[in-house]
Every structure is written in C-alpha cells, then in structure tokens.
Amino acid sequence: MKYSVPRGTKDILPQETPIWQHLEAVFRRVFSLFGYQEVRTPIFESTELFARSIGTTTDIVAKEMYEFKDRKGRSLTLRPEETAPVVRAALENNLISPDNVTKLYYIGPMFRYERPQAGRQRQFHQAGVEVFGSNSPSLDAEVILLNLELFKGLGIRDLGLNLNSVGCSKCRPNYTKNLQEHFKENIKNMCEDCRTRFEHNPLRILDCKNANCQQTIEAAPASINTLCDECRDHLNELMKFLKIAGVEYVINNRLVRGLDYYTKTTFEITSNALGAQNAVSGGGRYDNLVEQLGGKAIPAVGFAVGMERIVEILKKSEIRNQKSEQGIILFLATMGEEGQVKGFELLKEIRSLGIAAEMDYLGKSLKAQLKVADRLGAKYVYIIGDDEIAKESGILKTMATSEQQEVKFELLKEALK
RNA sequence: GCGGCCUUGGUGUAGUGGUAACACAGCAGAUUGUGGUUCUGCUUUCGCGGGUUCAAUUCCCGCAGGCCGCCCCA
Structure with missing residues (x-):
C-alpha cells in the first residue's frame, strides 16, 4: 500500500457512518431541546488563542499542538479543543453579553499530537456546549443534565459522574499554597513531572497516577476545604440542584482538569465499558476566560464529549441501531443497448418520485444483475x-416472493406506488 | 515522550530456512434471459529497509504502523 492514513487518524467508512449519523442526530435533537444553537468555527486558529486560554504549562499546549506557519509566517494551530474558538467567535461576532444567556453547541474534529491508543487519536471528534452569561449553579446543573441526557438518548448506561470544584481566582491561590505546603517535604521523592508541576502548577500534581507519588497525593488537602464562601455556596447549590434532578455523583477532589481556564465546577463522566481512556466527557465552569480573551467579565460553563469513545461503547454494547439506511426499492436489470437506454430513462423517472432505484453499469448478465439486486436488498x-x-x-x-408480472413501461411508476 | 505485544491475499486465520495453506467475500460457469442453496473454476498476499545465509515470508537489526499500559485527555 503506497499511501495510508496519517498516524493516529482514521477513515470512518460506510459500515460505520450510520452509527455516527445516529449519534449526531440524537445529539442535535437534545441540544436543541435544551435551547442550544450550533456554531461552526474554523479548524485552525491563531496559536496564541490556545496558548492564552488553555495555559502554556498544560500538556495540550506544551506538547500536543499541531502548530504550523502559513505562507506569511503566521503561527496557526489545528484546534485541540473548541472552547477557546467558540469564545473567540462569540466575542468577535457579538453573540454574548452580561445581560443574556447564550447557548451554543458544536460538533467537529479536534487535533492533538499524542501517542495513539485505543480511545485516543490525533484527529478525534468532540461534541460540546458552551453557555455564557450566568454564574448561577443551576446552569452548571443544567449543563450536566444535558450531558447525561445525551447518553440517555443513546441508551448508554454504566456511567459515573465525578464532580469537583477548583475554586476561583480568589481562593485558588490559597489552595495552591496549601498544596505546596503539603508537598514541600516529600517533593524530592516524587516523580520528575510532579517536581516541575510543584513549581508551575501544583494543582496538576493531583492528577499524577505514579504509584510512588500516590501516598503523598492521597494525604493532600482537598480543594473543597479551602474554597471561599462564594465557591463553597456555588458547589453546595449545584449539589442541591443535582439532587433535585435525581442525579447521582461522586465528589472527586482529585479531579483537576488539564486546562487552566476552569474555575469552580469541574466534572467528568466516565464509562466502565472502555479501557484506560475511559472519560467520555468532561467540562466545567470558566468564569474568567471571556474577559481574559478580551471581552467583558462574562461567566460561562461548558463540556465536551468524545465521540469516538461513544461510538466504541455503542459498538460494544450492541445497542447498535439497526441500519437506518434505506435499501434500494427498485433495481433495473437491463440487457442490450436499447434495454440499457430505456432503463436509464426509467431510472431517472423513478428517482424523481423519491423512490430509491439503481441499475447495472457493467453490462453484467441477467443472473449477475439479479445477484447484485439481491445484495442491495432491492424489493423489486x-x-x-x-x-x-x-x-x-x-x-x-x-x-421476496419471486412473483413476476408484465408491466408496461409507462405504467411502472403506478405499479410502484 | 517511555515500556510491552503484534504486522501473512479484500477480511479473518494457518504455516515453513528452499518463494505459502484454509475459510469467507469477489468474479465466472453448471444447455446459452432470472437472485438468495449447492458444485466447479479464477483473481489477489508474506508492512518497509538493511543484515546473516547457497537460499528468508520464516533468524537478527532498524523504521513505519497497529494494539495495550504509563502519561494525558475526549
């Protein structure tokens, strides 16, 4: 094979596209049920946008970006996530204001230069939402409910919801200080990553899975204990709303996410049906990002769902919907030149009635044509x-019955109705 | 970025230091204009590059790709 797909990318073939189409249809239905409208932004943006928003010390920015220079030397990057582009688009087009709630959703490919693995690709697809304009915890709850509804709509079960609060610009510094305080003594025994994190981003130490570091991490103080009153209330309110909605969750105070812009609420939904890459969606609140990217101080919440992982679950769990693609209704089997011409003519007419029809283009024998018709699932x-x-x-x-009857050319349309 | 396993026709597999087998699919045929069963035949292959050897698909090295774990995340 001379050419193959670039590493970490995949062709989604006809065999699989029905699942994707179904997935997208369900998502769109649920999104609009909750009042969201779609936005489509470019696949690439200025590198600066991502570096600014996601954070220069995060893995995504530090080592996973598909960055390139265009012919004028501008530094551009294939979007690794969609929150920053949506904020950019919303600001640029005046879609958001402090006085109104704006609900947006997107579906599309994202790019991260990572080592491929089951459930992890270099080009993958995410569907997600971003809501702007309200700092009410009820909105956090709604967003989580919406997220769960997405999975419910697909019949996916066995999911776990993890919840945490990473505080805000007021109380987070206290927490980082607490963490540094806690890790200070043992940091020299911890892994290299943790040591750099200790300097630049102590929160991320909590994310470390290294066995040696675990002990120290387990004893680390939880962020929810150092939250300021406002953040603490926010979390309590959110939990109250979730309870009202009957949503079960687990407080996971090790849940820090890999992007710097989160404030207060962070959450992640995991599936038991997957391997190591078991997060099917994740998100949270980001009250400072809009302002940070040049807008007014407008609070926001959002999340993203990993579509490949959902497709994997659907395939495994046999929830797999019966092929929705409608088969061919009529196959025109023709012989001889005149027959072919007549068939071509009729084919056009039949299709104009909205009836899916097909014919032979290879001059096959009648026997072979019937075989093809059978394979296509033709009714007639x-x-x-x-x-x-x-x-x-x-x-x-x-x-189905092998019954045959003579039908005049001009009456074929009638016969098919 | 690190580690482990893997790479044979379109697909799934077998196998050997002397150029490869099976199943399914595909195509054709079984009195010449009739499908889904059966039978027969045909097409297509040892990821790439080097090395060892008289000879490698089989042994060794490198690369690429895949899978799994770490990391990270969706």
Whole structure:
C-alpha cells in the first residue's frame, strides 16, 4: 500500500457512518431541546488563542499542538479543543453579553499530537456546549443534565459522574499554597513531572497516577476545604440542584482538569465499558476566560464529549441501531443497448418520485444483475431486454416472493406506488 | 515522550530456512434471459529497509504502523 492514513487518524467508512449519523442526530435533537444553537468555527486558529486560554504549562499546549506557519509566517494551530474558538467567535461576532444567556453547541474534529491508543487519536471528534452569561449553579446543573441526557438518548448506561470544584481566582491561590505546603517535604521523592508541576502548577500534581507519588497525593488537602464562601455556596447549590434532578455523583477532589481556564465546577463522566481512556466527557465552569480573551467579565460553563469513545461503547454494547439506511426499492436489470437506454430513462423517472432505484453499469448478465439486486436488498427488479423493448413492457419481479408480472413501461411508476 | 505485544491475499486465520495453506467475500460457469442453496473454476498476499545465509515470508537489526499500559485527555 503506497499511501495510508496519517498516524493516529482514521477513515470512518460506510459500515460505520450510520452509527455516527445516529449519534449526531440524537445529539442535535437534545441540544436543541435544551435551547442550544450550533456554531461552526474554523479548524485552525491563531496559536496564541490556545496558548492564552488553555495555559502554556498544560500538556495540550506544551506538547500536543499541531502548530504550523502559513505562507506569511503566521503561527496557526489545528484546534485541540473548541472552547477557546467558540469564545473567540462569540466575542468577535457579538453573540454574548452580561445581560443574556447564550447557548451554543458544536460538533467537529479536534487535533492533538499524542501517542495513539485505543480511545485516543490525533484527529478525534468532540461534541460540546458552551453557555455564557450566568454564574448561577443551576446552569452548571443544567449543563450536566444535558450531558447525561445525551447518553440517555443513546441508551448508554454504566456511567459515573465525578464532580469537583477548583475554586476561583480568589481562593485558588490559597489552595495552591496549601498544596505546596503539603508537598514541600516529600517533593524530592516524587516523580520528575510532579517536581516541575510543584513549581508551575501544583494543582496538576493531583492528577499524577505514579504509584510512588500516590501516598503523598492521597494525604493532600482537598480543594473543597479551602474554597471561599462564594465557591463553597456555588458547589453546595449545584449539589442541591443535582439532587433535585435525581442525579447521582461522586465528589472527586482529585479531579483537576488539564486546562487552566476552569474555575469552580469541574466534572467528568466516565464509562466502565472502555479501557484506560475511559472519560467520555468532561467540562466545567470558566468564569474568567471571556474577559481574559478580551471581552467583558462574562461567566460561562461548558463540556465536551468524545465521540469516538461513544461510538466504541455503542459498538460494544450492541445497542447498535439497526441500519437506518434505506435499501434500494427498485433495481433495473437491463440487457442490450436499447434495454440499457430505456432503463436509464426509467431510472431517472423513478428517482424523481423519491423512490430509491439503481441499475447495472457493467453490462453484467441477467443472473449477475439479479445477484447484485439481491445484495442491495432491492424489493423489486424490473427486467428490460430485447423482448420487453419490443412489447414496450418489462417484467416486474418481487424479490421476496419471486412473483413476476408484465408491466408496461409507462405504467411502472403506478405499479410502484 | 517511555515500556510491552503484534504486522501473512479484500477480511479473518494457518504455516515453513528452499518463494505459502484454509475459510469467507469477489468474479465466472453448471444447455446459452432470472437472485438468495449447492458444485466447479479464477483473481489477489508474506508492512518497509538493511543484515546473516547457497537460499528468508520464516533468524537478527532498524523504521513505519497497529494494539495495550504509563502519561494525558475526549
């Protein structure tokens, strides 16, 4: 094979596209049910946008970006996530204001230069939402409910919801200080990553899975204990709303997310049906990002769902919906040049009635054409050979019963209704 | 970025230091214009590059790709 897909990318073939289409249809339905409208932003943005918003010390920015220079030397990057582009687009087009709630959703490919693995690709697809304009915890709850509704709509079960609060610009510094305080003594025994994190981003130490570091991490103070009153209330309110909605969750105070812009609420939904890459969606609140990117101080919440992972679950769990693609209704089996011409003519007419029809383009034998028709799942085959041309009527065969009847060319349309 | 396993026709597999087998799919045929069963035949292959050897698909090294774990995340 001379050419193959670039590492970490995949072709989504006809065999699989029905699942994707179904997935997207369900998502769109749920999104609009909750009042969200779609935005489509460019696949690439200025590198600066991502560096600014996601944070220069995060893995995504530090080592996973598909960055390139265009012909004028501008530094651009294939979007690794969609929150920053949506904020950018919303600001640039005046879609948001402090006085109104704006609900947006997106579906599309994202790019991260990572080592491929099951459930992790370099080009993958996310669907997600971003809501702007309210700092009410009820909105956090709604967003989480919406997220769960997405999975419910697909019949996916066995999910876990993890919840945490990473505080705000007021109380987070206290927490980082607490963490540094806690890790100070043991940091020299911890892994290299943790040591750099200790300097630049102590929060991220909590994310470390290294066995040696675990002990120290487990004893680390939880962020929810150092939250300021406002953040603490916010979390309590959110939990109250979730309770009202009957949503079960687990407080996971090790849940820090890999992007710097989160404030207060962070959450992640995991599936038991997957391997190591078990997070199917994740998100949280980001009250400072809009302002940070040049807008007014407008609070926001959002999340993103990993679509490949959902597809994996659907495939495994056999929830797999029966192929929705409608088969061919009519196959025109033709013989001889005149038959082919007549078939071509009829094909056009039949299709104009909205009936899916197909014909032979290879000059195959009648036997072979019937075989093809059978494989296509055709309900009827209409046979046109020299005899039929002479009589101006073809043979309409019902595949399931093998019954045949003569039908005049001009009456074929009627017969199919 | 690190580690482990893997790479044979379109697909799934077998196998050997002397150029490869099976199943399914595909195509064709079984009195010449009729499908889904059966039978027969045909097409297509040892990821790439080096090395060892008289000879490698089989042994060794490198690369690429895949899978799994770490990391991270969706």
